[in-house]
Amino acid sequence: MSRIGFLGLGIMGKAMALNLVKAGFDVTVWNRDSHKCDELVEQGARVAATPKAVAQVCDITFAMVADPQAALAICQGENGVAAGIAEGRGYVDMSTVDDTTSLEIANAITHAGGRFLEAPVSGTKKPxxxxxxxILAAGDESLYQQAKPAFDVMGKMAPYLGAIGQGANMKLVVNMIMGGMLNIFSEGMALxxxxxxxxxxxxxxxxxxxxxxxxxxxKGKMCLEDNYATSFPLKHMQKDLRLxxxxxxxxxxxxPTAAATNEAFKQAKKAGYADEDIAAVHKINR
Amino acid sequence: MSRIGFLGLGIMGKAMALNLVKAGFDVTVWNRDSHKCDELVEQGARVAATPKAVAQVCDITFAMVADPQAALAICQGENGVAAGIAEGRGYVDMSTVDDTTSLEIANAITHAGGRFLEAPVSGTKKPxxxxxxxILAAGDESLYQQAKPAFDVMGKMAPYLGAIGQGANMKLVVNMIMGGMLNIFSEGMALxxxxxxxxxxxxxxxxxxxxxxxxxxxKGKMCLEDNYATSFPLKHMQKDLRLxxxxxxxxxxxxPTAAATNEAFKQAKKAGYADEDIAAVHKINR
Amino acid sequence: MSRIGFLGLGIMGKAMALNLVKAGFDVTVWNRDSHKCDELVEQGARVAATPKAVAQVCDITFAMVADPQAALAICQGENGVAAGIAEGRGYVDMSTVDDTTSLEIANAITHAGGRFLEAPVSGTKKPxxxxxxxILAAGDESLYQQAKPAFDVMGKMAPYLGAIGQGANMKLVVNMIMGGMLNIFSEGMALxxxxxxxxxxxxxxxxxxxxxxxxxxxKGKMCLEDNYATSFPLKHMQKDLRLxxxxxxxxxxxxPTAAATNEAFKQAKKAGYADEDIAAVHKINR
Amino acid sequence: MSRIGFLGLGIMGKAMALNLVKAGFDVTVWNRDSHKCDELVEQGARVAATPKAVAQVCDITFAMVADPQAALAICQGENGVAAGIAEGRGYVDMSTVDDTTSLEIANAITHAGGRFLEAPVSGTKKPxxxxxxxILAAGDESLYQQAKPAFDVMGKMAPYLGAIGQGANMKLVVNMIMGGMLNIFSEGMALxxxxxxxxxxxxxxxxxxxxxxxxxxxKGKMCLEDNYATSFPLKHMQKDLRLxxxxxxxxxxxxPTAAATNEAFKQAKKAGYADEDIAAVHKINR
Structure with a gap:
C-alpha cells in the first residue's frame, strides 16, 4: 500500500486524515500548529516537520487548508511541497482555491517533476x-486512479472531471445552484x-x-428559528456567486437568476450578515 | 360512510375518482363527455346527468376540471352544483383556479347553503x-375534517391551510420555488x-x-436528452410565476429572483416553447 | 368657438382649466368642492352644479381627477357626464386610469351617444x-381633431395614438423607462x-x-441633498412598473431590467418610502 | 508655453492632437505607423521616432491608444515613455485601461521620476x-493644473477626480448608467x-x-431603422458593465438593475452582436 501524506489539520482536514488512518493507510501528517497532530498520532499517524518533509517520503500527499494564500504557502518556498516532491510522486490539493492559484500550484508541482490533482470538496464538517x-477531482488522470482508494475513504463520490480547472468549475456550478435555490426558497417562504x-x-x-x-x-428550520449559526459563511457563497x-x-x-441571486447575497453582506450562515440571506428577504 | 360525488374525469380527475372507488367509497361521477364515465362505472361508480344531480345526492362533491372557466361553469347555471347543493352539504373544488374564481365559487356555494373548500393539488398524473x-386545502374547516378520509386516499398529505385563498397561495409559493429552482439549475447546467x-x-x-x-x-435527464415531452406546460408555470x-x-x-425567473419563462414562451414542458426553459439558457 | 367644460380643479386640473380660460375659451367648470371654482370664475369661467350639467351645455368636456374611482364617479350616476352628454358631444378624460376603467367610461359615454377620448398626461404641476x-390621446379621432386647439393650450405635444388603451399604454411605457432610468442612475450614484x-x-x-x-x-440634486419632497409619489411609480x-x-x-426595477421600488415601499418622491428609491440603493 | 507630446494617432488621437496643434501648442507626435503623422506635420506638428524620444523633449506627453496592451507597450521597454521621462516631466494617459494597468503605468512613470495622470475620456469620434x-482626470494634481489648458482644447469639461483609479471608476459609473438606460429604453420600445x-x-x-x-x-433612430452601425461596440459596453x-x-x-443589464448584453453577445453598436441590444429585446 502506498504511503500517504496529509497537510492541514483544520476542522475538515483532521476529520479526513483521521478517516484515512482508521482505514489502515500509512499516513504522515503536518500542520502549521503541530499540536493538532497529536490526536492523529495517537491513532497511528506519523508526523513530519514541514510540507517538504511530508512530500519527500510519501507517494501521494493530500492538502486541505483554509484559503488560496495558505495553499500557495505550503507548496512554495524552501519548506514547501514542490521542494520535496520527487519525480513521479503525486500532490492532491483538496482546498478550495481560485483557478489562478490552482494553475500556479500545478505549475510548481509539475516543474518539480510531480503530478498534480485539484480536488476541492463539496460538503462541510459532518460529511x-x-x-x-x-470530491471534485481534475488534473493528472494517472494520479486520480492512484488516489481513488483514498478518495473512496474520504468521500462518497469522486468523479474525474478533466483538466485542471474543472474541479473548481464544478464547485462553482454546484454552489451557484445552491445559492439560487436558497434564495428562491427564502423568497417563497417570505411571500x-x-x-x-x-x-x-x-x-x-x-x-x-x-x-x-x-x-x-x-436551512428552512434555521429560517423559522431565526438562528443562523454558521455552517457555510454567507460571504463565501457570495464570492462563489460572483465567480x-x-x-x-x-x-x-x-x-440572469444567478446574477439576481448574487445581488441578494451582496445586499445581505451590506446589511452585515457576511459571517453568518448562507441562510441569513433570508433576513433581507423576509 | 358518506356518499361522494366527483365532477371532471380528465387525466387527473379520472385517476383520483378511481382511487376513491377502489377504496370503497360510494362514488357518483359526472363528466361533460359522458363516455369517460364508463371505466368508473365498471369499477362500481354511479353516474349522474348533471353537476346539479350529483350535488343533490352526495354529502360531499369533489371537482377536478381544467381551468377557471370550467370550474365556474359546473358550479353556476341551472345544472350547476350550486343549484343542487342542499343545506350543509359540501363542495370541494380541487381544480387550480385564481383567487377571484375561487371566491366566486365559494360565494355561490355558501349562498346556496353549502360549505366550501378549495383544495388545489401539487403533483401530476403519476401521483x-x-x-x-x-392537497392544499383551505376554507370550511368542518368540511375539511369530513373530507379528510377521501383526501387520505387521493394524496399523501392534505394540510388545512386556513381561509379561502390560502390553498391557492400555497400553490403559488410552491410553484414559484419550483420555477426558480428549475431556472437556476438550467443556468448551472448551461454554464x-x-x-x-x-x-x-x-x-x-x-x-x-x-x-x-x-x-x-x-428534468435534468430531459435537458440532457433534449426531450421536453410535456408533463407541466411551461406556459402554466409562467402564469404561476406572474401570479x-x-x-x-x-x-x-x-x-428579485422570482421576477428574473418569470422573465426567463416569458422569454421561453416568446421563443415558442409555451406548450412544451417547464424544462424547456433550458432551451433559452443553454 | 366651441364651448368647453372642465371637471376637477385639483392641482393639475385648476392649472389646466386656467390656461384654457386665459386662452379665450368659453369654459364651464365643476369641482366636487365648489369653493375651488372661485378663482376660475374670477378669471371668466362659468360654473355648473354637476358633471351632468357641464356635459349638457358644452361641446367638449374635459376631466382631470385623482384616480379611477373619481373618474368613474363623475361619469356614472344621475349627475354624471353620461347622463348629460348629448348625441355627438365629446368627453375627454385626462385622468390617469387603468385600462379597465378607461373602457368602462368609454362604453358609458358611447352608449349615451357621445364620443370619447382618453388623454392621460405626462408632466406634473409646473408643466x-x-x-x-x-398629452397622450387615444380613442375617437374626430373628437381628437376637435379637441386639438385646447390640447395645444394645455400641452406642448398631443400625438394621436390610436384606439382606447393606447394612451394608457404609452404612459406605462414612458413611466417604465423613467423608473428604470432613475434606478440605474441611483445605482450608479451609489457605486x-x-x-x-x-x-x-x-x-x-x-x-x-x-x-x-x-x-x-x-432627481440627482434631491439624492445629494437627501431631500425627497414628493413630486411623483414612489408608490405610483411602483404601480406603473407593475402594470x-x-x-x-x-x-x-x-x-428583465424593468422587472428588476419593479423589485427595487417594491423594496423601497417595504422600507416605508411609498409616499416620498420616486427619487427615494435611492435610499435603498445608496 | 510648454512643449507637448502626443502618442497614438488613431481616430481619436489624431483628432485630439490636431486640435492641440490648431490651438497653437508646440506638439511633437509619434505613432506606431508613422504615415499617420503626415497630416499632423502638415499642420505644424513635429515628429519623434519613439515614445521615449517624445517624452525626452516634452513637458507633458499625452497618449491615446487602443487598449491596455498598447498603453503598457508605449510606456515600458527601451523605447518607452518611462525610459525618456525626466524628473518632473508629466505623462497623461487618456486611453481606456483597467485599474491594474493604470497603476502599473503610474508606477513605471513615478519610479522614473515623472508625474502621472490617468485621463480616460467619455465621447467618441465627433466630440x-x-x-x-x-475628460476624467485623476492622479497627480499639479500635473492636472499644468495640463488643464490642453484639456480645455480637447474637451468641454475635465474635472479632477482624485487619486489614480478614480478616472476609471467614473468612466465605469457613467457607462454602467448608459448601458442601463439603453436597455430599459429598448425594453420600453419593444413593449x-x-x-x-x-x-x-x-x-x-x-x-x-x-x-x-x-x-x-x-440610438432610438438606429433601433427604428434596424441599423446598428458601430459607434460604441456592444462587447465593450458588456465589459464595462461586468467591471x-x-x-x-x-x-x-x-x-440589481446593472446586473440584469449585464446579462442582457451578454445575451446579445451570445446571439452574435458583439461587434455591432451597443444599440443592437435591442435585437434581443424587441
Missing part, C-alpha cells in the same frame, strides 16, 4: 467526519408567510413534493 | 394514480457544459449533495 | 401651469460615491454627455 | 473632432411597439419630457 464528501401561511406548513408541503431536498429542511457570474461573462453565458 | 398528491463539464457528471454531483431532489433528476410576483406586489414583498 | 404637458467619487462631479459628468437629461439633474411588467406578461415581452 | 470630450404604439411616437413623447436626452434620439458589477462586488454595493 468530512462521515467520509461522505463529494408565503406574509400571505398568512404557516412557515412549517410550507416546509412540510415542499418536503412532500418533487423538490424535497435536505438543504430546504436544514460563477464572472465565468458566465468569460463564456458568454447569460445567467 | 394522482398513486394516490400521492399533495457547466459550456465550461467543458459533462452534463451527467453535474447531475451526479448534485444528486450526491444536500440539494439532491427528484425534480433535478427528472406569485403579483402577490408580492400586493404584499410589498420584493422577489 | 400644467406652463401649458407644456405631454460612484462608495468608490470615493464626489456626487456632484458624477452629476456634472452626466450633464456633459449624451445622457444629459433634466430628470437626472432634478408595465404585467403588460409584458400579456404580450410575451420579457422585460 | 474628439469638436473638442467636446469629457410599446408590441402593444401597437408607433415607434417614432414613443421617441417623440420621450423627447418632449424630463427624460429627453441625445442618446435616446440617436462595474465587479466594482460593486468589491464595495458591497448591490446593483
Amino acid at each position: 468530512a467526519e462521515d467520509g461522505t464528501l463529494v 408565503g408567510q406574509k400571505s398568512g401561511l404557516d412557515g412549517q406548513a410550507i416546509l412540510d408541503v415542499l418536503a412532500a413534493g418533487a423538490m424535497a431536498n435536505p438543504m430546504f429542511t436544514i 460563477a457570474v464572472a465565468l458566465g461573462d468569460k463564456l458568454d453565458q447569460p445567467l | 394522482a394514480e398513486d394516490g400521492t398528491l399533495v 457547466g457544459q459550456k465550461s467543458g463539464l459533462d452534463g451527467q457528471a453535474i447531475l451526479d454531483v448534485l444528486a450526491a449533495g444536500a440539494m439532491a431532489n427528484p425534480m433535478f433528476t427528472i 406569485a410576483v403579483a402577490l408580492g406586489d400586493k404584499l410589498d414583498q420584493p422577489l | 400644467a401651469e406652463d401649458g407644456t404637458l405631454v 460612484g460615491q462608495k468608490s470615493g467619487l464626489d456626487g456632484q462631479a458624477i452629476l456634472d459628468v452626466l450633464a456633459a454627455g449624451a445622457m444629459a437629461n433634466p430628470m437626472f439633474t432634478i 408595465a411588467v404585467a403588460l409584458g406578461d400579456k404580450l410575451d415581452q420579457p422585460l | 474628439a473632432e469638436d473638442g467636446t470630450l469629457v 410599446g411597439q408590441k402593444s401597437g404604439l408607433d415607434g417614432q411616437a414613443i421617441l417623440d413623447v420621450l423627447a418632449a419630457g424630463a427624460m429627453a436626452n441625445p442618446m435616446f434620439t440617436i 462595474a458589477v465587479a466594482l460593486g462586488d468589491k464595495l458591497d454595493q448591490p446593483l
